Amino acid sequence: MPIEKDIFALTPADLQGFDVVICAFASSKKSDYPRVNQHLVEILTGTDTRLIVVGSGATLFTDETRQKTVGDELPLIMRNSSHKHLQARQILQASRLNWTYMAPPMNYVPDGNATGSYQVGHDVLLYDRHGDSTISYADMALALVDEVEHPQNERQLMTVAWK
Numbered sequence: 001m002p003i004e005k006d007i008f009a010l011t012p013a014d015l016q017g018f019d020v021v022i023c024a025f026a027s028s029k030k031s032d033y034p035r036v037n038q039h040l041v042e043i044l045t046g047t048d049t050r051l052i053v054v055g056s057g058a059t060l061f062t063d064e065t066r067q068k069t070v071g072d073e074l075p076l077i078m079r080n081s082s083h084k085h086l087q088a089r090q091i092l093q094a095s096r097l098n099w100t101y102m103a104p105p106m107n108y109v110p111d112g113n114a115t116g117s118y119q120v121g122h123d124v125l126l127y128d129r130h131g132d133s134t135i136s137y138a139d140m141a142l143a144l145v146d147e148v149e150h151p152q153n154e155r156q157l158m159t160v161a162w163k
Helices: 032-044 076-093 137-149
Strands: 020-023 050-054 098-103 107-109 118-121 134-136 156-162
Touching (some): 020 032, 020 137, 032 076, 050 076, 050 137, 098 137, 107 137, 118 137, 137 156
Parallel strands (some): 020 050, 134 156
Antiparallel strands (some): 118 156
16 A cells, blocks of 8 residues: 655654555655665664665676675766665665665666566676666566565565566
């Protein structure tokens, strides 16, 4: 059941009875990302409700060496945004909640089909067999629903991309 309310006005009573809360918050004001996660952590602490945050692929490592994040390779003007997403993710990681941070791949295909064929990873950017880091909106949503229904990534990052 969706709740239409300013996210900062949500109270613990608003979320009572939910097994899972999915936050896909987006804003041009990047400083809101850590504030949103902090607020959700505060109102869900002490509950059994799982929090899944759809975040940013910029927080993922570029490769298995885990030396650089995708955000580290962005132009300087965009790094502040990736830094705010990283701060937001760290708020979840420091919490006692049952959380999952879902980081998308580099590219979305808005009108792409739901193929049901995707791979799941954790903290490293994924690529398909063509070397692209891509998924359709439909398959991203399917991966999110699959994670809700069959939890495999509790208290950790997850990322997805086509195979």
